[in-house]
Amino acid sequence: MFSVRRFTVYLGLAACFLFFTLGYFRDGIVNTAKAKYPSQLSTVTQPSGQVPAPSASLKTSRFKWETVPIRFPVKDPTPLPTAPPLKLPQVQYHFPTETTEHEIKRKGRQAAVKQTFERCWKAYKQHAWGHDELGPLTGGVRDGFGGWGASLVDNLDNLWIMGMKAEFEDAVKAAVDVDLSTSTTETINVFETTIRHLGGFLAAYDMSGDQRLLEKAKEFGEMLIRAFDTPNHLPITRWKPQAALGGPQEADETVLVAEIGSLEMEFTRLAQVTGQAKWYDAVARIIRLFDAQQQRTHLPGMWPVVVNAKEADFTQDTFFTLSAMSDSLYEYFPKMHALLGGVDPIYKKLYDGSMATAIKYNLWRPMTPDNADILISGNVRATDQQLARLDPQGQHLVCFAGGMFALGGRLFDQPAHVEIGKKLTDGCIWTYKALPLGIMPEVFNMVPCESRLTCQWDESKWRGEVKDRNTDSNDIDHLITTHRLPKGFTQISDTRYILRPEAIESVFILYRITGEEYLQEAAWDMFTSIIxxxxxxxxxxxxxxxxxxxxxxxxxxxxxxTQMDSMESFWMAETLKYFYLVFSEPDVISLDEWVFNTEAHPFKRKLPA
Known part of the structure; x- marks a missing residue:
């Protein structure tokens, strides 16, 4: 995906933490997508990194990844579970018949969201058709995701959901023509390609039944599974196809945990719809490693940000978070439980163990001027449980956690987790409202309360923390003014908003689970502020x-x-999709029938007959 300058000389765990805390700036260009690691976006002006095919022209469609031999075949592949799906607890709230007044208001807001999507789609089609991204200021293009039409593929299911069937047909024709024998980037991010392209094709197939989309999903799957062709069958997450075709390869020593631990939904769904176990086997062995090592890390229950895929060791790093570089690892536990129909208990075990630890160490209540009863998820540095230290940092990206806890609470019948999900989601809503534009920043810090039960505003304590975190002046009033810090915030270390979806994602999921009307109002406030x-x-x-x-x-x-010439594919594919769905009828992509991957692509759940 990204034209990533691979970590040719790894600077160790401290360097990874430094990238994280700096918010992933690189030359002033937005360079994190959903997945949470430092990278550099490329443009179409860069030379194409062509993938050589054995005895085939790079420009011909005759080249097929499925013809590339596997050097390290799997001897005993893990079979796809075949047990009948269990009857899982109902996820969605039982919505009563809405009033005429509510219906008119809801449909008006939904129409406004669709109008924004249509406008963006029209601009993409006119100026960047077939490219990965549109430059919304200049009309230029970017091809940092292989040049494989990331925005095109990412939005196939959105076109279907919004009833834009003619546009859907045009997009399908273009998307299935994507040529995987060439790439605009030398290095492919396996995670990003999986969630955007493989996930995009699978979701669109699940909705439409169009066989062309399944065939293209299989083509991406055949390419991606070659990144797993290593002696221990663990994937190379920043993968160079040229090297893969040139000789044996092995997994890397330094890998971000989200990149290796967030492939199972897409590969499992591909196995389900094709009946081919190899896709499921590829990710099942990774999950078994997480299971075996869950209690052996420095913060038992959770896994660190950096892991060693070459040695299959997921225990050594000391930095733990639900935020960037780890997030979708945890997000996928309840979602995989739903996707498999609850027949594999491993995902509940992984969820229960990791969330118990996160609740104890990572979640914190911020001190706010209105004494709001909210939660935020922060970061922990731990050499052991007794020496676990919280960094009271918040991120827009970790706003997904509210939806994760709420969904896990429903699926695993844990009402306390639904309440935690509500407080985390309310924390993101509060942060949106606290900023002058009504939009939440990428990264910030606040003062953590000593207790989650009661917390009173202390102005002097807040001012003291502002001085401690911002050392460019001894004048606290000057610091507050020059850094434009609303009351409660001690530092805003990354002031960007890159059109992220995570806050509205949790608002949508929590609304579908609880039916609470204030969530639709919060969604509308967020939408209008962003637009x-x-x-x-x-x-x-x-x-x-x-x-x-x-x-x-x-x-x-x-x-x-303050506007930047960047509009990542997730703006339309995720952010606008969740805004649209929060104002849709509850049976549109019901959470009792569908489950979303981390790129907001809905897959059909396995349900009892």
């Missing part, structure tokens, strides 16, 4: 700084525009 700040003459743009007020923006007192 007001990000809309361009073409589409919508990421923002470099959301700490300025509307008045400062209007007066030009920002040192230049």
């Amino acid at each position: 007001n700040a990000t809309e361009t003459h073409l589409a919508n743009a990421a923002l470099s700084d959301i700490t300025f007020s509307r008045e400062q923006l209007a007066q030009g007192n920002t040192g230049g525009t």
Whole structure:
């Protein structure tokens, strides 16, 4: 996916932590997508990294990844579970018949979201058709995801959901013509390619039944499984296809845990719809390793951000988080339970163990001026449980955790987890409202309360933390003013908003689970705030700084525009999809029938007959 400069000289675990805390800046360009690691976006002006095919022209469709021999065949593949799916607890709230007034308001808001999507799709089609991303300010293109039409494939299911069937047919024709014998990037991010492309084709197939989409999903699967062709069958997560075709390969010593631990939904769904166990086998062995080592890490129950795939050792690092670089590892535990119909108890075991640890060490209540009863998920450095230290940091990306806890609480019949999910989601809603544009920043810090049960605002304590975290002045009032810190925030270390979906994702899931009306109102406030700040003459743009007020923006007192020429594929594929669905009828992509991958692609759940 990304044109990633591979870690040719790994700087060790401290370097990975440094990348994390700096918020992944690289040359001022947005370079994290959903998955949470440092990277560099490439453009189509870069030379194409062509993948040589044995005895076949690179420009011909005759090249097939399925013809590339496997050097390290699996002797005893893990079979796909065949037991009848269990009757799992109902996830969605039993919504009563809505009033006419509510229906009119809801449909009006849904239409507004669809109008935004249509506008962005039209701009993409006119200016960047077939490319990975549109530049929303210039109309230029970026091809940092292999040049395989990331925005095209990522939005196939959205076109179907929104009833844009003619546009869907046009997009399918273009998407199935993507040529995997060439790439605009030398290095392929296996995780990103899996969640966006493989996931995108599978979801669109699940919805439409179009066989062309399944065939293309299999083609991507055949390519991606070659990254697993190593002596221990663990994947090379930043993979060079040229090297794979040139000789034997082995997994890397330094791998981000989300990249190796978040492939199972897509590979499992591919196995389910094709009946071919090899896809399931590829990811099942990874999950067994997580299971075997869950209690052997420095923070038992959770796994560190950095793991060693070459040695199959997931225990050595000391940095633990639900946030960037780890997130979807944990997100997939309850979702895989649903996808498999509850027939494999391993996913409940992994969820129960990891969430018990996260609740104890990672979740914290921030001190706020209104004494809000909310939670945020932070980071922990731990050499052992007695020396676990919390960094009270919040991230927009970790807002997914509210939906994860709520979904896990329903699927595993743990009401306390639904309540935790509510407080985490409310924490993200609060943070949106606290900023002058009504938009949450990428990374920030606040003062953690000593107790989650009661917490009173202490102005002097807040001011003292502001001074401790910002050392460029001894004048606290000056620090608060120059860093534009709303009350409660001690530091905003990454002021961007890159059109992320995680907050609205949890609002949507929690609304479908609880039916609480305030969540639809919160969603509408978020949507209008985002559109007001990000809309361009073409589409919508990421923002470099959301700490300025509307008045400062209007007066030009920002040192230049805060809009950036970046609109990642997840803006339409995830953010707008979740906004659309939160205002849809509850039976549209019901959570009792579908389960979303981390790129918001819905897969059909296995249900009892």
